[in-house]
Amino acid sequence: MHHVPLDESTAAPRRRDRDNIRDLLLEAAITEFAQRGFDGASTTSIARRADAHQPQINYHFSNKSELWQAAVDQVFSELDEVIATTDFLGDPEAGFAALIRGLVEFAAARPELHQIMVQEATAASDRLNWITDTHIRPRYEQLSTLWAALQQRGVAAPIDPKLIYYVVIGTTSLMYINRAEARILLSENPANEAIIDKHVAGIVAMLLPHYKPATRP
Amino acid sequence: MHHVPLDESTAAPRRRDRDNIRDLLLEAAITEFAQRGFDGASTTSIARRADAHQPQINYHFSNKSELWQAAVDQVFSELDEVIATTDFLGDPEAGFAALIRGLVEFAAARPELHQIMVQEATAASDRLNWITDTHIRPRYEQLSTLWAALQQRGVAAPIDPKLIYYVVIGTTSLMYINRAEARILLSENPANEAIIDKHVAGIVAMLLPHYKPATRP
DNA sequence: GTCTATAATTAGATAGAC
DNA sequence: GTCTATCTAATTATAGAC
Numbered sequence: 001m002h003h004v005p006l007d008e009s010t011a012a013p014r015r016r017d018r019d020n021i022r023d024l025l026l027e028a029a030i031t032e033f034a035q036r037g038f039d040g041a042s043t044t045s046i047a048r049r050a051d052a053h054q055p056q057i058n059y060h061f062s063n064k065s066e067l068w069q070a071a072v073d074q075v076f077s078e079l080d081e082v083i084a085t086t087d088f089l090g091d092p093e094a095g096f097a098a099l100i101r102g103l104v105e106f107a108a109a110r111p112e113l114h115q116i117m118v119q120e121a122t123a124a125s126d127r128l129n130w131i132t133d134t135h136i137r138p139r140y141e142q143l144s145t146l147w148a149a150l151q152q153r154g155v156a157a158p159i160d161p162k163l164i165y166y167v168v169i170g171t172t173s174l175m176y177i178n179r180a181e182a183r184i185l186l187s188e189n190p191a192n193e194a195i196i197d198k199h200v201a202g203i204v205a206m207l208l209p210h211y212k213p214a215t216r217p
Numbered sequence: 218m219h220h221v222p223l224d225e226s227t228a229a230p231r232r233r234d235r236d237n238i239r240d241l242l243l244e245a246a247i248t249e250f251a252q253r254g255f256d257g258a259s260t261t262s263i264a265r266r267a268d269a270h271q272p273q274i275n276y277h278f279s280n281k282s283e284l285w286q287a288a289v290d291q292v293f294s295e296l297d298e299v300i301a302t303t304d305f306l307g308d309p310e311a312g313f314a315a316l317i318r319g320l321v322e323f324a325a326a327r328p329e330l331h332q333i334m335v336q337e338a339t340a341a342s343d344r345l346n347w348i349t350d351t352h353i354r355p356r357y358e359q360l361s362t363l364w365a366a367l368q369q370r371g372v373a374a375p376i377d378p379k380l381i382y383y384v385v386i387g388t389t390s391l392m393y394i395n396r397a398e399a400r401i402l403l404s405e406n407p408a409n410e411a412i413i414d415k416h417v418a419g420i421v422a423m424l425l426p427h428y429k430p431a432t433r434p
Numbered sequence: 435g436t437c438t439a440t441a442a443t444t445a446g447a448t449a450g451a452c
Numbered sequence: 453g454t455c456t457a458t459c460t461a462a463t464t465a466t467a468g469a470c
Contacts, residue, residue, distance in 0.1 A: 039257030121395035159419035170387030178338035202376040
């Protein structure tokens with residue numbers, strides 16, 4: 001069944017040239033991959049989200065796998081920016097507290113990163129090997145080392161440095177991975193500033209039980 | 218292109234009657250839905266996993282949605298058994314510690330429950346509304362209430378009772394949701410007894426900083 | 435670079451033989 | 453209850469006009 005235009009002159013296909021179409025497709029892909037996983041996401045649906053046609057995805061990204069990889073690189077580069085601007089200049093405890101705040105704020109603003117991770121990390125695959133080697137392991141090692149240093153100073157909870165990664169990522173991000181569920185349970189947006197502040201304070205107090213944030217004089 | 222049997226007598230289709238085929242299909246579905254989500258999972262692949270034919274799924278479960286619902290009910294009923302056998306008879310702190318151990322052991326043995334949850338909870342849907350109302354909210358409320366009581370007793374970390382659910386589920390389960398990743402990072406199976414013991418001890422110490430498990434006299 | 439048309443494959447569901 | 457055959461719809465990728 002074909003679309004029958006009321007008037008042929010108005011049916012002329014509109015050419016929607018946009019200089020940012022690659023970014024629009026990428027953002028649409030991030031959303032789709034986060035919500036439905038690699039297999040569940042469809043390039044047709046991604047294109048529609050960007051008000052584009054499905055073959056434009058193959059033109060700009062060759063194939064679905066390269067689109068997925070570009071999406072992953074994009075969200076991790078955004079995380080890099082947050083980490084890079086985190087103030088580690090004070091004492092290690094204040095630096096760790098700032099890191100926790102950065103991670104919670106990032107998870108609230110960009111839940112897609114962790115959503116894509118859980119979609120991929122449920123089963124072994126080439127995609128998982130790539131993302132783990134490229135993006136995850138350096139962060140895992142850094143956090144493990146930082147945590148061991150905090151334990152040396154006697155301010156950190158007795159969590160094994162090999163396991164601290166999953167405690168930190170689990171607490172800072174699960175509420176945002178499951179944000180559609182959290183919105184139902186909390187009856188409000190879990191990304192609200194008040195929720196974020198409470199969540200950060202709770203996590204820091206729990207992980208650094210002997211640390212008291214400096215109060216302004 | 219059709220399969221040409223070497224000998225017609227050996228090509229007779231084998232009728233694989235099994236009285237537990239429904240359970241086999243259900244178990245295969247749990248695995249597939251956990252790893253690839255509702256849209257990513259295919260009934261053909263699920264049937265193949267159970268060494269059955271794709272139409273048998275429609276025969277035993279009507280359609281894909283009812284298969285999914287049966288899979289969810291199954292894993293939550295298994296969780297119920299674990300919770301039901303948890304010993305809450307001692308003091309509240311010992312009961313909470315036992316609950317944490319039960320949750321970690323369950324996540325290690327049945328990561329599919331939480332994997333299915335994160336697959337579904339990323340976006341609003343009828344499936345999410347059903348699973349949240351039916352299975353999640355009662356547990357969320359129970360944990361919130363239990364936590365408030367522990368805080369009254371002065372032994373619990375300063376986590377908001379409205380947020381404790383995500384702290385508990387995040388810490389107890391993320392390493393098992395991401396078990397394929399964790400296996401790479403830890404260079405061992407995160408479901409190993411030694412890892413489980415360490416993880417439980419860390420979480421309990423962090424959440425109940427003033428609680429010291431009773432040592433045998 | 436955008437767009438239509440379409441090829442090649444796979445999806446979930448149903449009909450009917452056994 | 454199992455199985456083959458098949459329908460309709462949806463998938464990713466490609467060809468070629470513009």
